[in-house]
Amino acid sequence: MRSIVLIPYMIIVGCILAAGCVGQIKNTTVNNTITPANTFTPLSNMTNMSSTSNITVTAGLKGPLRVSIGGWDADLPVFIDNKSAGIVTHNDPLDLMLEEGNHTVKVCVGVICEEEVITIKFAKQRLVDFEERLLRDVQFSKPTARIVGYYPSGDQFTVTVEFINPSSKDLAMSAEVRCGYTYIESRSNNRVGNVAQGIANANVKSGNRVTQTLNLNLADGYSYVYSIPLISGITTR
Numbered sequence: 001m002r003s004i005v006l007i008p009y010m011i012i013v014g015c016i017l018a019a020g021c022v023g024q025i026k027n028t029t030v031n032n033t034i035t036p037a038n039t040f041t042p043l044s045n046m047t048n049m050s051s052t053s054n055i056t057v058t059a060g061l062k063g064p065l066r067v068s069i070g071g072w073d074a075d076l077p078v079f080i081d082n083k084s085a086g087i088v089t090h091n092d093p094l095d096l097m098l099e100e101g102n103h104t105v106k107v108c109v110g111v112i113c114e115e116e117v118i119t120i121k122f123a124k125q126r127l128v129d130f131e132e133r134l135l136r137d138v139q140f141s142k143p144t145a146r147i148v149g150y151y152p153s154g155d156q157f158t159v160t161v162e163f164i165n166p167s168s169k170d171l172a173m174s175a176e177v178r179c180g181y182t183y184i185e186s187r188s189n190n191r192v193g194n195v196a197q198g199i200a201n202a203n204v205k206s207g208n209r210v211t212q213t214l215n216l217n218l219a220d221g222y223s224y225v226y227s228i229p230l231i232s233g234i235t236t237r
Contacts, residue, residue, distance in 0.1 A: 062122065064097055069089070146231065150228075156217055180196075196217060
């Protein structure tokens with residue numbers, strides 16, 4: 001009789017527990033709703049990423065260039081496409097790397113410039129040597145003077161001096177000229193030696209040349225024998 005009573009009681013308790021479990025699951029599900037994380041990239045961002053990924057920065061290809069002036073004794077500025085690129089000397093050629101294509105290379109002595117248009121190719125050595133053109137067109141790398149003519153005229157000896165100014169500024173130039181000679185004195189009829197000397201002056205603009213004539217006075221006598229006149233000193237200011 002007792003066992004019969006317990007059976008319905010156990011059934012009732014089981015149902016209550018079952019109902020409680022179901023209710024707990026439902027409450028947990030409602031109170032702890034999980035919002036799924038956004039794992040998608042917005043369309044606008046994808047567009048930006050796509051355009052950015054397609055950008056490619058490529059550096060221009062370059063080739064080597066050596067600029068030389070050979071044995072020309074000077075320090076000369078070098079210009080590439082009219083932009084300063086460095087200094088070249090007879091002891092130290094200038095090595096550069098230029099982008100592929102055509103370029104104008106120029107070296108200047110004062111206002112006198114020599115230039116050449118070259119084509120640069122990737123990894124191909126290019127050499128430009130200006131020595132021959134400088135010797136032909138400029139001749140002198142520094143301000144100087146030289147004797148370009150001379151002749152006797154009675155008791156004078158006439159010397160023609162050329163002043164050369166390859167520098168970038170105007171100069172006042174002077175040259176001391178000496179000429180040795182012998183002659184026979186009128187009184188003693190002896191041959192003696194002497195030196196005639198004088199100074200020639202000129203104002204010479206940058207990149208120009210000026211010629212001046214200097215008359216050297218000789219001692220009284222006759223039968224003059226002359227040596228070749230020389231320039232013993234040059235000054236500039």
